[in-house]
Amino acid sequence: MQGGKHVSARRITLDDVRPLARGCAILGTGGGGDVSTSTLAAERALKDYGDVPLVTLDELPRDGLVLPLGSIGAPTVSQEMLMSGREPRLIREAAERDQGRPAVAVMASEIGGGNGVEPVAWAATLGLPLLDADGMGRAFPEVQMVSMYVAGLPAGTVVLADVQDNLTLIRPVDGLWSEQLARAVCVASGATALMADYIHTPAELAGAVIEGSVSRALAIGRAVSDTQDPIGALVRTLGAATLITGKIIELERHTGGGFVRGSVVVDGVGECRGRMLRVEIQNENLVALENGVVRASVPDLITLVDAQTAEAVSTESLGYGQRVTVLAWPCAPLWRTPAGLRTAGPAAFGYDIPYIPVEEAAHANV
């Protein structure tokens, strides 16, 4: 996709926001925050501040700071509690002062969901370019589940700002403490905050981020927009397996400790009649099971989409009786390394199951 027509534009404009949002929602695997408020925020910021340059690592000054930004918190809360708009400036000032270098770009910590769209607004507000990369290639629920952690970069100073203007800087001894302390601050702030972590120079981030993520999200969003067969276009663009098409007959979600957890059961229709698929959730879709057999699991991507429109259905917008298609496709190669699987494989979420790549698991006998 990297050389394609749609991704050659090197600026994010108003026309890009809705396709970007569709793509980010699909890469969100149910989480990463709702894209609708992020879409409005990105559109407003582009109107107010102009287009945002989309850059690669090697286009940036090598000794400036990239700010990997993302909302942290349970998505059902951040959907209701909007940001003040001052958070990116508070974080930028604190990071520049902490490190004694200027910020040169914004990066999405996670490309999935609203957290992939809102960096357009943050970059526009700050007058900075947006890096065509992210730390996940998808969405994950915990802050240490980023490529920079897997690549062994230090978290450095983690900076959080909340809607009340409280600013917190954490220098954790490792990524797990980063998660524990940042999550506690986020919950105390009312369960949502804007966070920057792994604030490093472009030189330091080389090889430790997932490059091309913004272009990829745009390409996915455009593929499903310009077609009579959105599901087919999506499957081809993602290289995805279709796990099931059916309707939601069971749905369980509860919010606590900064997370949404639960599960959803899809009962097959049409060609899938007589089959049932269960998807387990912690902010994102983690594992898809059929008759107790794993059909796909983290770190591979599992997304529920509307069976007609191929719009992603997020964890918080799941509804009883909804007709959905469940797709699963391979994660970025970094997540399949031993360090990647330790960080975000099934065991990292408490599942006592081996990781089987989706290319194999999706076609296993059940």
Place this chain on the structure above:
Amino acid sequence: MQGGKHVSARRITLDDVRPLARGCAILGTGGGGDVSTSTLAAERALKDYGDVPLVTLDELPRDGLVLPLGSIGAPTVSQEMLMSGREPRLIREAAERDQGRPAVAVMASEIGGGNGVEPVAWAATLGLPLLDADGMGRAFPEVQMVSMYVAGLPAGTVVLADVQDNLTLIRPVDGLWSEQLARAVCVASGATALMADYIHTPAELAGAVIEGSVSRALAIGRAVSDTQDPIGALVRTLGAATLITGKIIELERHTGGGFVRGSVVVDGVGECRGRMLRVEIQNENLVALENGVVRASVPDLITLVDAQTAEAVSTESLGYGQRVTVLAWPCAPLWRTPAGLRTAGPAAFGYDIPYIPVEEAAHANV
């Protein structure tokens, strides 16, 4: 007391630690952390690093930083979970870097309990003098309950370090957010951490701290050590009212959210036979009630002492059947101002009762 024989020494030496600890325990009103581990830490640090100068605000360089230090957390945890010893250096480095000025002294955030004794160790470790002042004149359970907050100083950057070497800097919008965020970090760190807040210059702290606190704690500790009648000596030194002498017949404590809460009932003996006093607790002793009538309340000081030795009995060392005398005496004048009472009067702890100064309440008809 200020000109007395015992307080004229301008250095804290090994001989001062145990009297200081006795005095701090009495000023702790049940909280501020156990003094026994703090005593050992202070003695070891004085042996390793030498005596600690005890200074007043006007003896310090006017543009350096005073580090008000204290442990935050539930005392029953900090008694079991020792510090690493690296916390003061982590905090000093972060504060100096954050503010671009050198630290010139350590101050006890609260003189009460172990938090009044351990600053001797922190000052010795850092090679800094100890300021003869604190932020409470006693102990209080919440971090905004300090004289600097009452005096209207900004909290500035709050710095926390934990036993794992995690460092957190919080720039809260006000003292209440400071409490909420610092408490969350403390709980995530395992319910205890070392904290510095209201890091200001001596010039800024003038009029906003309670001066002479260390000298006062030393004087109290010496008064009860050098006598055949420790209770009498203590009552005279404190200017205290004796609320009751009796034995503990009811005791209830539970730990949660970073606090110990509960109550204790003392059944009168001797001259007090037939009377009962109930003391309510949130880390510290908050309110003393007799037949539903308030005999003393925050911000005035209420301490249970051993009926024979006059040793303070802390919240975590209360025991069923213990013989105790309950003393109450006036707080520092700052706490009786409208801002002081809003911050740490009965209503600040959820009590719907008016504040009546202990001089009056202790002698009310019950």
